[in-house]
Amino acid sequence: MYDKEKGLFEAFVAGKMSRRELLQATGKLGLSASAAGLLVTQAQTRAMAADFDWMKHKGTKLKLLLNKHPYADAMIANIETFKTMTGIDVSWDIFPEDVYFDKVTAALSSGSGEYDAFMTGAYMTWTYGPAGWIDDINEYIKDPAKTNPGYNWEDLLPGLRASTSWNGVPGGELGSADAKQWCIPWGYELNNISYNKKMFDKVGVQPPKNIDEMVATSAKLTKDLGGPYGIGVRGSRSWASIHPGFLSGYANFGEKDFNVTDGKLKAAMNSAGSKDFHKKWVQMIQESGPKDWANYTWYQVGTDLGAGASAMIFDADILGYFMNGGDNKEAGNLGYAPFAANPAASAPTPNVWIWSLAMASAGKQKDATWYFLQWATSVEHALFGARKMDFVNPVRASVWKDEEFRGRIDKSYAGYLNQHDVSAPGAKIYFTAQPLFFDLTTLWSENLQKMVAKEIPVDEGLDKMAAEMDAKLAEAGLG
Amino acid sequence: MTSSAMPGRPAKQSRFARKALPYLLSLPALLMCIGILIPFFTAVYYSLLRYRLNLPAMKGFIWFQNYINFFSDPKFWNTLKISLVYAGLTVVLELLLGLAIAMLLQKRTRLNNFISILLLLPLMTAPALAALMWKLMTNPNFGILSYLVSILGFPDMKWGSDPATALFTVTLVDVWVYTPFMMILLLAGLRSLPPAPFEAAALDGVPRSFVFFRITLPMLMPYILTATLFRLLDSIQQFDIIYAMTQGGPGDKLLVFQVQAYLDFFQATNVGRSAALMIILWAITYALSNVFIKQWLKLREKAHGVG
Numbered sequence: 122m123y124d125k126e127k128g129l130f131e132a133f134v135a136g137k138m139s140r141r142e143l144l145q146a147t148g149k150l151g152l153s154a155s156a157a158g159l160l161v162t163q164a165q166t167r168a169m170a171a172d173f174d175w176m177k178h179k180g181t182k183l184k185l186l187l188n189k190h191p192y193a194d195a196m197i198a199n200i201e202t203f204k205t206m207t208g209i210d211v212s213w214d215i216f217p218e219d220v221y222f223d224k225v226t227a228a229l230s231s232g233s234g235e236y237d238a239f240m241t242g243a244y245m246t247w248t249y250g251p252a253g254w255i256d257d258i259n260e261y262i263k264d265p266a267k268t269n270p271g272y273n274w275e276d277l278l279p280g281l282r283a284s285t286s287w288n289g290v291p292g293g294e295l296g297s298a299d300a301k302q303w304c305i306p307w308g309y310e311l312n313n314i315s316y317n318k319k320m321f322d323k324v325g326v327q328p329p330k331n332i333d334e335m336v337a338t339s340a341k342l343t344k345d346l347g348g349p350y351g352i353g354v355r356g357s358r359s360w361a362s363i364h365p366g367f368l369s370g371y372a373n374f375g376e377k378d379f380n381v382t383d384g385k386l387k388a389a390m391n392s393a394g395s396k397d398f399h400k401k402w403v404q405m406i407q408e409s410g411p412k413d414w415a416n417y418t419w420y421q422v423g424t425d426l427g428a429g430a431s432a433m434i435f436d437a438d439i440l441g442y443f444m445n446g447g448d449n450k451e452a453g454n455l456g457y458a459p460f461a462a463n464p465a466a467s468a469p470t471p472n473v474w475i476w477s478l479a480m481a482s483a484g485k486q487k488d489a490t491w492y493f494l495q496w497a498t499s500v501e502h503a504l505f506g507a508r509k510m511d512f513v514n515p516v517r518a519s520v521w522k523d524e525e526f527r528g529r530i531d532k533s534y535a536g537y538l539n540q541h542d543v544s545a546p547g548a549k550i551y552f553t554a555q556p557l558f559f560d561l562t563t564l565w566s567e568n569l570q571k572m573v574a575k576e577i578p579v580d581e582g583l584d585k586m587a588a589e590m591d592a593k594l595a596e597a598g599l600g
Numbered sequence: 601m602t603s604s605a606m607p608g609r610p611a612k613q614s615r616f617a618r619k620a621l622p623y624l625l626s627l628p629a630l631l632m633c634i635g636i637l638i639p640f641f642t643a644v645y646y647s648l649l650r651y652r653l654n655l656p657a658m659k660g661f662i663w664f665q666n667y668i669n670f671f672s673d674p675k676f677w678n679t680l681k682i683s684l685v686y687a688g689l690t691v692v693l694e695l696l697l698g699l700a701i702a703m704l705l706q707k708r709t710r711l712n713n714f715i716s717i718l719l720l721l722p723l724m725t726a727p728a729l730a731a732l733m734w735k736l737m738t739n740p741n742f743g744i745l746s747y748l749v750s751i752l753g754f755p756d757m758k759w760g761s762d763p764a765t766a767l768f769t770v771t772l773v774d775v776w777v778y779t780p781f782m783m784i785l786l787l788a789g790l791r792s793l794p795p796a797p798f799e800a801a802a803l804d805g806v807p808r809s810f811v812f813f814r815i816t817l818p819m820l821m822p823y824i825l826t827a828t829l830f831r832l833l834d835s836i837q838q839f840d841i842i843y844a845m846t847q848g849g850p851g852d853k854l855l856v857f858q859v860q861a862y863l864d865f866f867q868a869t870n871v872g873r874s875a876a877l878m879i880i881l882w883a884i885t886y887a888l889s890n891v892f893i894k895q896w897l898k899l900r901e902k903a904h905g906v907g
Binding site: 222247249251360413416567 | 658845851863870
């Protein structure tokens with residue numbers, strides 16, 4: 122009897138059986154769902170521990186710095202698996218996103234060894250890496266003595282692996298051969314359209330296929346719906362307003378933020394193509410964006426869609442995912458569509474935000490920390506999060522192929538898988554990696570605000586902005 | 601021999617104790633002072649460096665280059681202008697409103713005491729929370745204030761997100777939070793004024809406006825100066841309300857000193873630039889404090905002379 126149960130759970134963990142099949146089989150054996158959950162954890166532990174000494178750092182205590190996020194929730198929900206498997210104790214401090222990165226900057230710049238690992242975005246590593254605050258994880262990934270043979274690094278989506286590695290040279294290509302792996306992708310979001318199907322049906326429009334259609338459709342929705350506005354995009358005075366929909370559309374036209382010549386950077390936002398895209402974007406916000414767009418962060422963009430205050434957003438796909446559930450007024454009414462701004466483009470080119478895990482250089486227990494990192498980014502934990510929690514979007518190709526995960530998403534979030542699958546090949550970071558990223562991208566958003574407020578014309582504004590950026594780059598010795 | 605030496609000892613000890621006593625008494629203040637001065641001089645030192653945390657190779661002593669860069673940057677002058685306009689506007693409005701309310705509540709009655717306590721409530725709210733509250737109230741979709749102004753014929757009021765109304769919006773929040781501070785200080789001042797001049801004026805039938813401008817205001821001036829100084833210093837260093845409402849935007853409309861310095865440090869990790877900006881702000885507040893304190897001392901001398 123015991124062997125039969127054990128065999129069932131091991132088949133499940135090995136991916137030979139779906140969760141539904143497992144529960145049906147365990148039900149026949151008289152096991153409750155909670156008991157089945159416990160046995161799954163044990164089977165995961167056994168599977169991961171098969172060829173690797175997970176107990177090597179037993180008794181060590183690690184401390185993490187986490188952002189309040191569904192990814193962190195999924196990790197916390199499964200942390201007992203890690204503790205049982207390794208004998209390592211893990212504690213954490215968790216902060217809301219508004220203050221999270223200030224806390225990280227303060228903790229790392231102080232040289233304090235309080236935290237062993239922490240959540241980060243890839244862009245932040247362009248500061249943390251050159252400052253010497255985080256370790257190159259390649260040293261661990263490439264060391265077979267320290268890395269579980271089943272870890273399968275190559276299973277992580279290649280665009281995400283590349284986007285989280287940089288050689289530290291301003292303008293250096295992400296993922297180059299000499300790049301350091303500053304962090305490990307954990308969960309990610311790409312930028313596409315999430316829309317209210319009821320509102321689209323009412324007005325009789327389809328999700329737009331390019332930027333001109335997006336401008337026209339948004340205007341029609343605003344006009345015909347008589348209340349909700351056409352399109353939600355971010356607008357607050359922050360770098361975070363540039364990276365989602367805006368840069369995804371911008372990159373689709375082949376436009377760049379900077380040109381790199383002989384190691385020197387020069388602003389490229391005042392090209393003819395860039396000016397054209399900016400004009401369309403500005404027009405779209407003026408005609409069909411939220412009234413107080415200049416205050417809009419991801420939070421306002423998402424909640425307006427969930428509350429039925431907007432008909433469509435061009436932002437993170439997972440924002441549309443989260444707004445389609447819970448207590449949101451429009452839960453169940455949302456659809457998803459891939460979006461290529463350029464009518465001549467063959468596929469979307471979404472810029473990505475990657476929540477990742479990094480190792481603090483000041484940490485004192487790096488080998489044990491690496492054990493945690495490889496467990497937290499393992500196939501097993503990714504499957505747990507994707508099947509049971511809101512650990513989307515997964516960063517591993519194998520999880521995207523998992524039938525149970527796909528079935529769950531397809532059932533509740535129609536169109537979500539398609540928008541992802543169509544866009545994933547072109548999904549990566551489209552910014553130029555350079556140390557002034559935050560200053561200059563915030564300056565970009567500042568100028569976009571001025572253009573939308575009609576304080577400066579687009580052409581003149583972009584010329585002035587490019588000149589100001591070039592001056593700042595020169596002052597920092599980068600231009 | 602031993603006995604002959606003994607009588608001198610207590611005298612020596614007491615002389616030493618007498619000399620040491622002032623230093624001992626001022627030791628806690630001295631330690632506090634050191635605790636303040638160390639970070640201050642560290643900031644001065646950083647302001648003379650090219651120092652970005654993410655460009656460690658470029659760290660170096662550049663003397664006053666950070667300051668020179670500021671003075672040749674139109675954005676710095678915009679920051680200076682906005683900071684001064686914001687501070688001036690909020691302090692004047694809060695002073696006028698605070699004085700008006702204080703005069704209304706001057707008479708000691710149960711109702712007035714209750715109202716004055718009630719009016720203090722905004723001051724007990726953290727400014728960042730007050731800003732978030734106002735952000736909700738001014739939301740064009742569901743904010744109560746947006747609804748009210750739409751009834752008055754302004755259906756498209758964009759509050760903090762419109763360059764034309766952003767300064768007005770954050771000023772409104774500042775006035776809501778800090779007017780009670782002015783009110784309570786001035787109320788304390790009004791209630792402590794000697795009654796004799798007012799009784800004499802009443803007996804002589806002096807007009808109320810004359811009493812206000814020639815008796816009340818001059819006698820209240822030390823309180824007005826003190827309250828204004830406190831508020832001015834605080835207001836020119838405003839961060840919470842502006843950052844929570846607009847992050848310094850729209851555009852660079854509200855990019856005051858503290859917001860710019862915060863972004864320079866926490867976002868750009870440009871320690872040198874951020875420190876230089878803070879030192880300039882310190883110099884401005886130091887100069888303003890001096891002006892006010894000199895005025896206050898003059899008034900005190902005048903009062904003593906009269907007495």
